[in-house]
Amino acid sequence: MSGHHTADTLEQRAKIALRDQFLRNAVKFTTKKLRTGKQTAADELGNWEAWRERGRQIRLHTIAHLDYYLSQFVANLRAAGGYVHFAADAREAVDITLRIARAKQAKSVVKSKSMVSEELHINQALEANGIEAVETDLGEYIIQLAGETPSHIIIPAIHKNKSQVAQLFSQVAGTDLPAETAILAGFARTKLREKFLAADIGMTGCNFAIAESGSIVLFSNEGNGRMVSTLPKTQITFMGMERIIPSWEDLEVMATLLPRSATGQKLTVYMSAITGPRRSGDGDGPEELHVIIIDNGRSRQLGDPEFxxxxxxxxCGACLNACPVYRHVGGHAYGWVYSGPIGAVLTPLLNEDRTKWGEVANASSLCGACYEACPVKIPLHDMLVYIRRRNVESGLTAPAERLGMKVFRLAASSSHAFRRTIKLGRIGQAALLRNGVIRAKWGPFKGWNAGRVLPGLAGQPFRERWSALEQELRDDSTEMSDEIRKRLQDQLEQRRKR
Ligand code: SF4
Known part of the structure; x- marks a missing residue:
């Protein structure tokens, strides 16, 4: 297990990631590729902003009427022969899953990729009850063998290279496998096929649930979702309660936005739509289908104007690929299931323990690149500010930061106080200033100057320069063209009127 998982604080985890040059190169390379792919796919489609707005409107409408669409989905799924369970939190979802597994006397389970199942730690719970759980998405399989968690929503093993994968697979194979992609993929395919055929239960996530028909829709690129949902006799689907959309028509918009934003693909390779268990005459499909609808902190956000x-x-993971912080530290630095900007927002919201998770909202420069990348226009940068404000209101910030902010408030509360503070600052910095910059690496300068230098306060502040400029304009002997003099005088006049 990597050090990320045992480090307690965001700072410790970020430091571990920053020291890992391989991880940094791999994340940088892959996120760039994904960003470029997304841009090309969006340009090719045309009217991307109109598509984004349409996607946003569908999601806004659905979440505003979530109770209605969930009831409709549940009624239609039951009518199609599926079982529906509601889980208020991760523990309830695990209990329901274990109950079903025991009733089926299950010995082994195959899983396709599901981020919500990561919230439940379902694999550990199954293993603790003597049930083998095997991830079948290639990336998920790799990180399961490594005993890690996904470091990207779409590409869980973004931080691993071929040699590391070869080492992991060699342990399973009991012989040394070469670090060659085709051989490694071939090994995983053979191994996983045995697991598909032997599994008692198939577990899937749910990209979208269609209210009007009670269907579950899975997007996958490897076909494993289809194997998981057709071969085992029992299927359990984990669904975050917000995964719903009203209609098939809405799916068309989502199926356009999601793969393009995620990987730059026009369409996902496999799109499976499942409506109830196998019916007589069906060639495949599970005999029993259970859908567990999971809340786990989501309903707390309903009705909250900020969240x-x-x-x-x-x-889709597009905000991760756009984020300058994620691109430096990768996913494990965020400490929980979700990473990048969406993780920095979701982690403190879904986990009630703000003392532990509130700080994750600091992993952002607030540049807004996440909002620009998001296909459904979620204002993540605003939400990060709201979470930081809540942290301050709950007294979660460090005493030194609180003191610093109090001093800043006093200094910035009037122009007189501000000028005096700047004057004092200029006097105070004299001993530290060398060639216009401060390089000290102690006390308040430690963090900033660890990776760059702090520019000193200007010798002549802007206000003084402006007054000097006014003086020069009044002085007719100052050399400048009539046109520039006129323009500057107009600007000064406007400023005086304001
Ligand atoms: S917040 Fe937007 S960009 Fe980020 S994963 Fe969600 S939909 Fe994609």
């Missing part, structure tokens, strides 16, 4: 929109997320 309800976070439920609009379609888990």
């Amino acid at each position: 309800q929109e976070v439920l609009n997320c379609i888990r």
